[in-house]
Amino acid sequence: VSLKKPAPAAALAPSIGPVVDGRLVFRRCAATRRAQAYGVRRCDCCWGDAFESVPASGEAALVAGARYGRTYQERWPHPYVVVVARLAEGPEVFAVLADGPTPMPPRGTPLRIEVDPGGILRARAGAAPDRPRN
Amino acid sequence: MSRTRGPAHAAITGCACSVFGRESTRSARELAADTVVAAVADAGLSRTDVGGLVLARSPLQTAADLPLRLQADLSLTDLGLACAVDASGASFVQAVQLAALAIGAGQVEHVVCVFADAPLAAAVSAQQAFSRAMPLSGVPGWEAEVGLFGAPGAFALLAQSWLERHGAGAEALFAHVEATRRWAAGNPLARQKASLSFDDYLASPWVVEPLRIADCAFPVNGAVAIVVSRAGRSDGTQPPVYIHALAQAHAGRTTLTGDDAERPSGAAVAAARLYAAAGIAPRDVRMLQAYDAFSVLGLMALADYGLVAEAEVAAFVRAGHTAPGGTLPMNTGGGHLAGFYLQGATPVHEAVVQLRGQGGARQVDLDGPVLVTGVGGRYEHHAALLLGARERL
Numbered sequence: 001v002s003l004k005k006p007a008p009a010a011a012l013a014p015s016i017g018p019v020v021d022g023r024l025v026f027r028r029c030a031a032t033r034r035a036q037a038y039g040v041r042r043c044d045c046c047w048g049d050a051f052e053s054v055p056a057s058g059e060a061a062l063v064a065g066a067r068y069g070r071t072y073q074e075r076w077p078h079p080y081v082v083v084v085a086r087l088a089e090g091p092e093v094f095a096v097l098a099d100g101p102t103p104m105p106p107r108g109t110p111l112r113i114e115v116d117p118g119g120i121l122r123a124r125a126g127a128a129p130d131r132p133r134n
Numbered sequence: 135m136s137r138t139r140g141p142a143h144a145a146i147t148g149c150a151c152s153v154f155g156r157e158s159t160r161s162a163r164e165l166a167a168d169t170v171v172a173a174v175a176d177a178g179l180s181r182t183d184v185g186g187l188v189l190a191r192s193p194l195q196t197a198a199d200l201p202l203r204l205q206a207d208l209s210l211t212d213l214g215l216a217c218a219v220d221a222s223g224a225s226f227v228q229a230v231q232l233a234a235l236a237i238g239a240g241q242v243e244h245v246v247c248v249f250a251d252a253p254l255a256a257a258v259s260a261q262q263a264f265s266r267a268m269p270l271s272g273v274p275g276w277e278a279e280v281g282l283f284g285a286p287g288a289f290a291l292l293a294q295s296w297l298e299r300h301g302a303g304a305e306a307l308f309a310h311v312e313a314t315r316r317w318a319a320g321n322p323l324a325r326q327k328a329s330l331s332f333d334d335y336l337a338s339p340w341v342v343e344p345l346r347i348a349d350c351a352f353p354v355n356g357a358v359a360i361v362v363s364r365a366g367r368s369d370g371t372q373p374p375v376y377i378h379a380l381a382q383a384h385a386g387r388t389t390l391t392g393d394d395a396e397r398p399s400g401a402a403v404a405a406a407r408l409y410a411a412a413g414i415a416p417r418d419v420r421m422l423q424a425y426d427a428f429s430v431l432g433l434m435a436l437a438d439y440g441l442v443a444e445a446e447v448a449a450f451v452r453a454g455h456t457a458p459g460g461t462l463p464m465n466t467g468g469g470h471l472a473g474f475y476l477q478g479a480t481p482v483h484e485a486v487v488q489l490r491g492q493g494g495a496r497q498v499d500l501d502g503p504v505l506v507t508g509v510g511g512r513y514e515h516h517a518a519l520l521l522g523a524r525e526r527l
Contacts (some may be wrong), residue, residue: 018275037387039272063392064298066290071342072265072283082282084291084390092390094271094278104343107298120279 016041018056018093024115024127025053026089035090060085061121062109083110083123095121139157139413141525147244148177149486154323154354154474158255158525162192162200163323165357166250167207175273178370179244179289181208185345186215186245186280188232188267190225192477194263204248207345214242223425224382225249226358226478227517231380233362243364249479260353263365270388270512286350286428288512294431295391297344297437304344304378308335309317310432311348311471318468320458320496325352327470349429351475358479360486362380366526375489378503378527379412379520381405389513392434400516401438401507408518409440412503412527416440420500421488422464425479425509426471432456432464460467463498478508482519489523503527 015040018024027036029043030050042049042090066085068076081104097105097112102125111123150172152165167188187205190199197218205216215236219225226249233245236287242424253263261284267277268288282288283452310331316503318324330348338346353420365376382402389396409415426432433451437444448485450456456464467473467484474480502522509516520527 007273019235037272040274063393064291064295066287067280067340067343068281068283068287069343070261072261072287073281075281076281080281082287082291094276104294107295111431133428134151 006056013032017079018121019115020053020114020118022119023112024088024121025058026056027051027053038093056113057088058113059088060093060111060113062105062107062111062125063092064107066103067104083111085113085123087113094122095123098122098124139378139527142376142378142522143365144237144362144377145365146360146361146377146486146521147232147363147370147374148173148175148246149181149372149374150176150359151323151483154259154325154358154476156354157253158355159257159504160252160355162195162252162357163204163207164248165252165355166200166248166359167205169357169359170204170208170246170248173246173248173361176370176372177244177363178372179361181210183244184210184213185232185242186236187246188215188229188247189218190229190478191218191220192249192251192253193222193250193372200250201297202430203316215245221515221517222510223477224508224510224515224517227484227506227519229376229384230360230362230408230482231382231517234377234380237362237364237494243367245362246359247362248357248474250360251476252355252401254353254355263353264423268512268522270390276309282525284342286341288343289428289430290345291390292317292351292513293344293428294394295393296430296434298339299393299414300448301307302448304336305332305452306433307344307429308332309444309448310426310429310456311335313451314426314432314455314465314469316457317466317496318472319471320468320494322494323475325354325469326468330474334390338430340410343440347432349471351427353475354473356474357478358476358483360482372525373490375523376522377519379408380394380518380524381407382515384515387514388511391482392513397439400514401435401509402440404516404518408492412520413468414503414527419462419503419505421466421485421498422462422503423485423504423506424465424469425481425507426465426469427475427509429471431509432469436464437467439505439507458496466493466496466498478517482507485521489521
């Protein structure tokens with residue numbers, strides 16, 4: 001178990017985080033165009049360090065969720081649900097399940113990932129929005 | 135089992151632990167110093183015999199809490215090895231490995247490995263001590279920003295995914311918890327000895343669903359020290375515990391769900407390396423001392439180390455195979471859940487107790503191989519040992 005002291009908020013680390021200018025982004029390697037996991041500093045293919053932040057669709061699928069049954073910090077009173085969701089573009093995000101606590105949705109449930117005004121990622125369960133037709 | 139491997143070149147010759155408690159009476163540094171002295175005495179050695187010192191640091195501590203200055207505290211001079219390992223729950227197993235490797239390289243003859251932690255106090259509960267957000271994403275502060283506090287939150291995600299993938303429910307987690315309670319009843323050092331019915335378990339409050347308090351480790355303040363020596367170099371009265379194989383694996387990513395995208399796990403890779411190094415198969419393992427800070431980790435260890443087919447793990451544990459009298463004794467001191475949580479030191483300590491034949495009411499009749507595992511971070515760092523009471527497997 002690793003329990004390091006928390007560092008500044010994700011919004012303060014735009015070069016590696018999921019939020020840039022209040023928008024959800026994913027990161028990809030400028031050379032290989034491969035989507036990269038948040039937080040990595042080198043491409044998992046070419047090992048290059050040039051990344052670009054690309055707006056993400058917000059479409060995602062639930063990977064796993066955990067419902068808090070006790071309060072760890074006052075600004076997060078229980079119960080609430082934290083989820084891991086896989087964006088349609090590939091990378092995984094941590095988010096708070098909005099409108100929770102509801103019954104835990106099953107794995108694979110379509111989610112919509114949004115950035116709230118405070119820069120926090122929130123996941124809404126429900127059908128994914130219609131994709132634009134070609 | 136292959137008998138072609140040579141004799142072990144290193145052995146655990148000394149072992150000691152401090153008094154465990156939840157009161158803050160001594161610092162980690164003080165606990166470590168006293169426990170090192172006790173372990174060296176247990177090995178029948180003296181201060182001047184010690185050639186190496188390896189610290190396994192708790193991630194709850196800063197380097198200043200358990201510094202290499204401990205060498206000077208103990209008046210240890212002219213060491214051939216002095217370092218600290220920083221792999222969270224895998225650190226203590228790695229420390230023992232490092233000691234064995236240094237001995238094998240001819241660097242030193244006797245090395246002391248020590249873990250000490252003192253996160254609890256009258257004003258600091260276990261929840262408070264372990265409430266920090268785990269750095270899972272690599273993005274500073276992200277976890278805290280979404281309320282993902284404490285190790286239980288991070289491992290609840292893994293547990294939820296594991297249960298869903300196996301179509302299992304609370305009874306699967308309970309089976310492991312209940313087995314560890316039964317073992318703990320025979321361990322004077324264990325902290326959770328009361329038997330636990332399924333109804334009792336269901337009444338245990340949620341920490342982070344699907345983990346209840348009963349699914350979580352029982353943290354204590356305390357220390358464990360181990361002396362590793364070149365095989366045959368101990369004149370102590372304690373029977374040596376031989377180190378037959380060691381392995382590590384580090385996947386380079388956190389394990390959030392254990393699903394296909396995250397396979398093979400670091401534990402499975404470490405297992406393959408360990409068995410290959412020892413020349414044995416998983417079926418040859420006679421006992422498992424696993425890192426089980428959360429109940430789901432005990433279940434995962436059985437599968438990832440190849441001891442039970444993954445789909446059969448829940449049924450295997452429910453059938454009592456890991457409990458007293460079972461075919462694969464596991465975490466015989468109660469492990470982290472019912473014994474005591476001193477991170478990676480807990481399983482190593484219990485393996486030594488068992489292979490020395492000092493387990494008292496919980497003693498299992500065996501001479502090895504005993505598999506010992508350590509898990510660091512969010513299932514990122516894995517280290518394992520194969521130990522035995524005989525010089526050859």
